[in-house]
Amino acid sequence: MLDRTSYVLNLAQQGDALVLLRSLPDGSVALGFFDPQFRELLERQRYGNEGVSRQSERARLPAMTPDYIDAVIHEFARVLKPSGYLMRWTDKFCLCEGRHLSIPSEVLKVVDLIATDIQRFGMGYRTRCRGDFLIVLQKPPIKARATWTDHSIPDRWVEQVDRKLHPHVKPIELIKRLITATTQPGDLVVDPAAGSFGAMHAALALERQFLGVDIAYAGGADLALRRSNCAPHQIGR
Numbered sequence: 001m002l003d004r005t006s007y008v009l010n011l012a013q014q015g016d017a018l019v020l021l022r023s024l025p026d027g028s029v030a031l032g033f034f035d036p037q038f039r040e041l042l043e044r045q046r047y048g049n050e051g052v053s054r055q056s057e058r059a060r061l062p063a064m065t066p067d068y069i070d071a072v073i074h075e076f077a078r079v080l081k082p083s084g085y086l087m088r089w090t091d092k093f094c095l096c097e098g099r100h101l102s103i104p105s106e107v108l109k110v111v112d113l114i115a116t117d118i119q120r121f122g123m124g125y126r127t128r129c130r131g132d133f134l135i136v137l138q139k140p141p142i143k144a145r146a147t148w149t150d151h152s153i154p155d156r157w158v159e160q161v162d163r164k165l166h167p168h169v170k171p172i173e174l175i176k177r178l179i180t181a182t183t184q185p186g187d188l189v190v191d192p193a194a195g196s197f198g199a200m201h202a203a204l205a206l207e208r209q210f211l212g213v214d215i216a217y218a219g220g221a222d223l224a225l226r227r228s229n230c231a232p233h234q235i236g237r
Contacts, residue, residue, distance in 0.1 A: 007211060010204060015213030017192035018068070021075035024211075029079045030187035031179060033199045034072060035089040035168055036064045062215050064193075070102050072192065077107045077139055079190070083147045085182050086137040089170065095133050103137070111144070112136035116171055117158045132170070150181035168195045176202045183208055 007013065007020060017034075064072075076086045086108060090100065100110065114134040122129035138147070159171035179189060179202055191199040191212035203210040 007213065010200070010210050012194065012197045012200060012217060013213050014215065014217040014219075015192075016215055017064075017072050017213070018075060020192045020211070020213050021072065021079055021190070024079040024190070026078055027081050028188065029076075029190045030081055030084055030183045030208075031189045032076045032080060032084070032086040033089075033175070033189070033191040033194075034076065034086060035170060035191075035193055035195060036069045036072070037062060037168065037193065038064055038066075038069065038091075038094060066099065066102070069099075073103050073108065073137075076190075077103075080139045082139060083141055083143045084139050085147070085178075086139075087178055088135045088137055089168075090133050090135055092129065092133065095135075100135050100137075106140065108137040108139055109142055110135055111138045111142065112155070114153075114155050114157055114174070116174065117156065118161045118171065119158065120160070134174075148181050150177060153177050153181060170195075170198055172198045172202055175199055176206065179203055179206050179208060 006023060007015060073086070073088070080086065088100065094100070113136065116131035116134065118131045120130060153174075157171060157174045159173055161169045161171055175198055179199075183189065183206075185207040186209065188209045188211060189199060189203040191197075191210070194200060194212040194214045194217070197212065197214070197217075200210045200212055
């Protein structure tokens with residue numbers, strides 16, 4: 001049954017990703033973003049003085065297990081509308097390990113890949129990381145022309161980000177372009193691991209509805225974004 005009391009539209013709030021998604025009915029979400037906090041690479045690789053000591057803020061974030069991440073993605077497959085998209089952030093370790101291949105293509109199919117360049121060096125024994133990857137997954141039926149309206153988005157996206165906002169902050173202009181390309185005003189955008197709530201800011205600026213949580217969110221300036229019409233979500237009712 002849909003939970004009408006736990007979560008509020010268009011507001012930054014604390015919560016668990018799976019609990020949020022399980023509160024939504026089938027086929028109610030136009031677009032999803034998912035940036036899981038996965039700490040295996042950080043804990044396995046000690047990059048000189050670039051290990052946990054220099055990434056202490058990221059290391060303190062609650063980590064997700066591979067099984068939990070897969071469960072979230074399967075829930076997204078349920079709540080997305082037919083032909084809806086999930087934008088799944090990943091690093092090159094998880095990409096090369098093929099972690100995304102644990103999701104069958106008949107559930108969500110990988111249809112594109114975007115590499116981001118934040119113009120700031122990160123970790124690496126060999127090459128140094130300067131960004132992440134965005135795996136674009138689509139729920140069947142697989143369609144392009146009718147579901148993606150902006151065909152000028154490059155698959156190499158260069159945009160500086162402000163890591164002071166959040167250890168996992170993502171390129172906001174890219175997020176805006178993706179929302180515009182795949183949704184219409186009034187559509188619901190969901191991010192169950194919202195971090196800095198960049199997807200919320202983008203969605204509201206583009207007159208979309210947003211529903212999202214972050215397990216580590218502790219309140220703050222985002223509360224000022226509460227709209228006069230904010231109410232417990234009643235999606236699909």
